[in-house]
Amino acid sequence: MSAETFENGTFVGRVWRPDVEGPALVVLRDGVLYDITSKETPTMRDLLERDDPAAFVRAQDGEALLSLEDLAEQSVEATGILTQFHFLAPCDLQAVKACGVTFARSMIERVIEEKAAGNPALALKIRERVTAIIGDSLRNLKAGSQEAAKVKAALIEENVWSQYLEVGIGPDAEVFSKAQVLSAVGWGASVGLHPISNWNNPEPEIVLAVDSSGRVKGATLGNDVNLRDVEGRSALLLGKAKDNNASAAIGPFIRLFDETYSIDDVRNADLDLMIKGEDGFELKGHSTMKEISRDPLDLVSQTIGTHHQYPDGFMLFMGTLFAPVEDRDVAGEGFTHKKSDVVTISNPELGSLTNTVRLSTECPPWTFGTAALMRNLAARGLL
Structure with missing residues (x-):
């Protein structure tokens, strides 16, 4: 991961700090991550609720933690290893929602x-x-x-x-719950496939960071792991197909909207995908927001409004153009993942999100939930 990608713009995220046994809110400056966690902004949710989070972040000095290069090195397959620094998904108390069939x-x-x-x-x-x-x-x-x-x-x-x-x-977009609060994984972590699936693929997407009033405050990258066979058997299996251990990856950072980046940049964004298998298989893919069938702000308004509130905001996956049809093993059966596939989703304005494919039963179990977060922040004097 190159720091040059993040030279322009305001990039915020979350990392695991082993010395405090909990998460830290960070900003990236000149290739170094600074901890800006405070009583004013103990969580990403609190930061995004501010009227101008980018201006607030720029006014914070913060504590230098480590370089982006060192964090990336420590983050590979480090989810659940609480004795070392690693990337977390850049969201915390937000609901994780998704819109499907948008291309x-x-x-x-x-x-x-x-x-x-x-x-x-x-x-x-x-x-x-x-x-x-x-x-x-x-x-x-x-x-x-x-x-x-x-x-x-x-x-x-x-x-x-x-x-x-x-x-x-039709007039109504598909909006569903992709993951539980705090269950998404970040850069370098394993992503999980439910073991009942034999036909699946990554879904490279842009994810909006939306506050409790429905205002979009920034964007990041996401992998909405897709179980084609499970969902294809019945739409009633959507929840089982979408929400599993480590089945949502988000990151590496949220790029906050400021003078360098806005919703129009999201509307015109292109995403590239690379899948590399231990068997030597490689697949390149592409998705472009220019071909989305619904405007991003329409998807936001169909998610939040008088019909549904999100007091802690939400992250919104917006769907993908990518649907692989290239055969991997059997002629006519198209692509499916194999364990240890390395998936990289990239965009020039948002960086890259890299994860390794495992079974959800083999990924580190999710144990740090909302209660654990609140206890940790309280013990650190941040609440």
């Missing part, structure tokens, strides 16, 4: 998963049929528009309508 190309893959009932062997034939009917007709379609309603009627006639198309081009 036309990946929307078609969700339809294929449903029609295949989670069986990758059926995917190729179904993909050919669905693509022949739908083609590129969804690419520039505005979700919830009259044109989308007409396409819906036509697809119903062709008997290819799907619940995924309903949330993809």
